[in-house]
Amino acid sequence: MQIDAYDREYMCSGHVGCAGCGATIAMRLFMKAMGEKTIMVLPACCWSVIAGPYPQSAMKIPVIHTAFETGGATASGVRAALDMKGDTETSVVTWAGDGGTFDIGFQSLSGAVERNEDFIYVCYDNEAYMNTGIQRSSSTPYGAWTTTTPGQDWKRLRKKNIVEVLVAHRIPYVATANIAFPEDLIRKAQKAKSIKGSKFLHIFASCPTGWRIPSEMSVKIARMAVQTNIFPLYEVEDGIHYTINHKPKEYLVREYFKLQGRFRHLTDKDLDQIQTMVDEDWGLLLKKAGERS
Amino acid sequence: MNTPTMNLKPLFMPRTHETTEGNKTGSWRYLRPRYEDKTSPCSTACPAGEDIARIEMLSAQGFFKEAWETILRENPLPGVCGRVCFHPCEGVCNREGFDSSLAIHTIERHLADTAARNDLKPALEKLASQPQKIAIIGSGPAGLSASWFFTMLGYACDIYEALSEAGGILRWGIPEYRLPAPVLRTEIGRIESQGIRIFTGKHISESELNKLRGNYSTVFMGCGYSRSTPLGVSGETSESVKDGLEFLRSVRQGEKPSCQGLSAVIGGGNTAVDVARTVIRLGGKAAILYRRRRQDMPAFAEEIAMAMEEGVALHELLAPGAIEAQGDQYKLILRKMKIEGQDKDGRGRIVPDGDKTSEVTVERIFTATGADVAEPWYNPPSDKSGAITLSHCQIKFDKEGIPLVYGGDLTNVTKNVTQAIASGKQAAMAIDTYFQQGRDAIESRLASCRVGDGLSLSMEVYMQGARRLRSSHIVQPEEINTDYFQFEARVVQPRLLVEERTGSFNEIDMRISANLAIREASRCFNCGLCNQCDNCYIFCPDVAVIRGRNMEDRHINFDYCKGCGLCAAECPRNAVTLEREGL
Structure with a gap:
């Protein structure tokens, strides 16, 4: 990690993100790693709003607002234009939410990384369509309440494992990161910047509004997602080499669930089942990394 | 052929040209964070x-x-x-x-x-010189402390010490293996270098005290308890029962009294343990006889454990009954005790176990059951009229209004080195306040210098140092964000x-x-104290934490702070306070 990374600032105050927004923390930290030679592509997501209404911008770098399903394609175009100008220094970043990554922007992302376009695709994951009113996405975890999975119809389907999907594309670099682990996040962003080809960062970004948690809890909750193995920190190079970055204390998942309003309805039996699912996923990851617990 | 020309208009791209800083998102806030250093529990307990x-x-x-x-x-x-x-x-x-x-x-x-x-x-702050001069009797921890703090406040101090070297109990009462003389000399040397004069070998009698009171504006009495209290049992003579403190003093003066055979040490405090361990070092055997149990002993647990490792025997629940001379030896008759109920201090209450007794024949007996003044007039007068009684000292005024301060062991409820230091400090603050603002101001001025809610006082606060800005709130364990600390073994x-x-x-x-x-x-949590870890800066979603070079420069930009509370929640050590807006 560059020593002065923390001192740099590419975001402005006055943006309209909710109090305690995890996505803004993710952007701040990520941009500290990237520096000013960055062009950002923003498909529709919370950040389309946070970045400011015309003529304002919360970012000190060029940002292109684009359509929901075009994150990968727009970035490919920006990269091609820069290459034609002979600018290989500037990094192109797509900054998309989980809706724009897991669901609506998926074909364009898959296409771009299949061509191994030289850009970084960042998915900041707040596990639902938060900007439009907390509708479930394929990133919403098993057990969660959303406005489209209300009451007893809470989501009974697993969260899509997007990292493994990207790993299957055999791109040079895929990593998970978390707002509660700023050093790890900054290091991974800088590593991605230094690699040529397609890079994918999956950043866990808590959402106080949609998760029904107090705003001051957003970092704590994000940290617990790692501590409980719900969101392990790891990186995969060339689709083959797995490295687990953080061996957590392995708190029980119920510790994480009981703090959030979106999981309030879950019974002990449900939580036991979720614990089994998390343990299973963690075991699978350990196997891929060639490690034992 | 007429080819239609394409009407090429320049592509219009709306481009932003201002930042979001025009939005004063601070208006959203209903909780307000504030940097506020707090009090650590350790500093209150000290x-x-x-x-x-x-x-x-x-x-x-x-x-x-x-x-x-x-x-x-x-x-x-x-x-x-x-x-x-x-x-x-x-x-x-x-x-x-x-x-x-x-x-x-x-x-x-x-x-x-x-x-x-x-x-x-x-390099310490020192206030401007004051005209008043202070005499201090006794160069133990209380006297040394008083002289140090009086000097800090600008007063000239003279210390009068009866023995050949300064230090009191530190020099003559605590054995070398716990406190080597060079360590003490360095500390006293530094105190002297502040301009304090120490007159050794200068015993002050009651009449000389009255003379001193004419020459000084205040006299501080820090004569300490230097004599062991007698056992009060039959057969006790100066020959049969030796004063434990006197014994320690003689060893520290360089004597090597013979300690062959078994010595009985009566008592359960640090002096008893010190005497027993000194006997062992002089080649003898030692047995501590204590009327209560090991867990009730006022001596430090570690000292007791080390004494036993060194071969000191410990016999519990035995109170001295009588002493009989048997040739060169003494027969010590002991009454057996038992526990019945609890004393006010939480220790088991002891009562005689019927008429049961036991006997032990020893070469010599040391008493270390407690200590008292060497001369009765050292004690503060029982007539408290017109006197000011504080937690660690008592101030008595003579007819001319010249204060005489009793401190250290003479007035402390708990008598030990650090409490004696506290006494010297309290005396310096109280007398300075008396000179500057009069006697009515003493109580409130001292109260404003308290560390947290306890009895300890801070000279830095008294001298208007940065510490006065600390909140008196004592940081509780649950207020520490332990996610930021790793388990690590104590040294x-x-x-x-x-x-x-x-x-x-x-x-x-x-x-x-x-x-x-x-x-x-x-490993220290630095409870309540900002150590510039920058967590508040790193996690602020609104770029509203402004760092500076020092703690004083660090602040929150309330134009934009939305009051999410992350800075307070992620502060590992509770140096950020969150309050309701508008209070």
Whole structure:
């Protein structure tokens, strides 16, 4: 990690993100790693709003607002234009939410990384369509309440494992990161910047509004997602080499669930089942990394 | 052919041209964060009120001199206290419930030793000179402390000491293996270098005291308790029962009294343990006879454990009954005791176990059941009219209004080195307030200098230092964000082997390396004290935390702060307070 990374600032105050927004923390930290030679592509997501209404911008770098399903394609175009100008220094970043990554922007992302376009695709994951009113996405975890999975119809389907999907594309670099682990996040962003080809960062970004948690809890909750193995920190190079970055204390998942309003309805039996699912996923990851617990 | 020309208009791209900083999102806020340093539990528990959280913070950063000076602002004897203080600070350490408490005394000693080794001179604030002169009787911890703090406040001090060297109980009562003389001499040398004169071999009698009162504006009585209290049993003579403190004094004066055979030591305090261990070092055998149980002994548990390792025997629930001379030996008749109920202090209440007795024949008997003044007039007068009674001293005025202050063991409820230091400090503050603002101001002025809610006072606060801005709220364990701390074992105090200990009076506790001291100090939570870790800055979603070079420059930009509370929640040490907006 560059020593002065923390001192740099590419975001402005006055943006309209909710109090305690995890996505803004993710952007701040990520941009500290990237520096000013960055062009950002923003498909529709919370950040389309946070970045400011015309003529304002919360970012000190060029940002292109684009359509929901075009994150990968727009970035490919920006990269091609820069290459034609002979600018290989500037990094192109797509900054998309989980809706724009897991669901609506998926074909364009898959296409771009299949061509191994030289850009970084960042998915900041707040596990639902938060900007439009907390509708479930394929990133919403098993057990969660959303406005489209209300009451007893809470989501009974697993969260899509997007990292493994990207790993299957055999791109040079895929990593998970978390707002509660700023050093790890900054290091991974800088590593991605230094690699040529397609890079994918999956950043866990808590959402106080949609998760029904107090705003001051957003970092704590994000940290617990790692501590409980719900969101392990790891990186995969060339689709083959797995490295687990953080061996957590392995708190029980119920510790994480009981703090959030979106999981309030879950019974002990449900939580036991979720614990089994998390343990299973963690075991699978350990196997891929060639490690034992 | 007429080809239609394409109507090429320039592509319109809306481009932003201003930042979002026009939106004053601070208007959303209903909770308001505020940087506010708070009080650590250790500093309240310290009778001298040392700023321990800050001392550890500076030590962890390698600023040993600054850390040492931070101690000296509240306690002139860190080399002594790092060795012999009973460190109540460690008993209330918030880290205790996490893994184990911080070795505060070990770091204190390390700082003092480092300063001594490098012959450091402290750079301390000193107030402008005052016309009044202070006489101090006794150069024990209370007298030394009083002189140090009176000097800080601008007064000239003279100390009168009856014995040949200054230090009182520190020089003559505590054995060399716990407190080596060179350590004490260094500390006293530093106190003298502040301009304090110490007249040794100058015993002050009651009539000389009255003469002194004419020459000085105040006299501080810190004569201490230097005589062991008698047992009060039949057969007790100056021949059969020896004064434990007198024995320790003779050994520290260089004598090597014969200790062959078995010596009985009556008592359960540190003096009893010191006497027994000294007997062992002089080649004798020692048995401590105590009327209560081991867990009730006022002596430090570690000292008792080490004494037993060295071969001291401990017999519990035995009270001395009578002494009979048997040739050169003494037969000690002991009454057996038993526990029945509980005393007010929580220890088991002892009552005689019927008429059961036991006997032991010994070469000599030492008493160490408690101590008292050497001359009765040292005690503060029982007539308290017109006097000011404070927690650690008593001030009596003569007809001309000249104050006479009784301090140290003479007035302290708990009598030990650090409480004596607290007494000297309180006396200096009280008398300064008396001179500057009159006697009615004393109580409130002292109350404003309290560390947290306890009895300890801070000279730094009294002198209007930065510490006065600290909130008196004492940081509780649940207010520490332990996600930011890793389990780490407490430093192990290196010690001489038992065999090395019993053969000499060499200091038992060895020094630790600077490396270890830094690592140990880094374990400190720094409860309530910003150490500029920058968590508030890193996690602020609104770029509203403005860092500066120092703590005073760090602030929150309330134009944009939405009051999410992350800075307070992610502060590892509760240095940020969250309050309702508009209060």
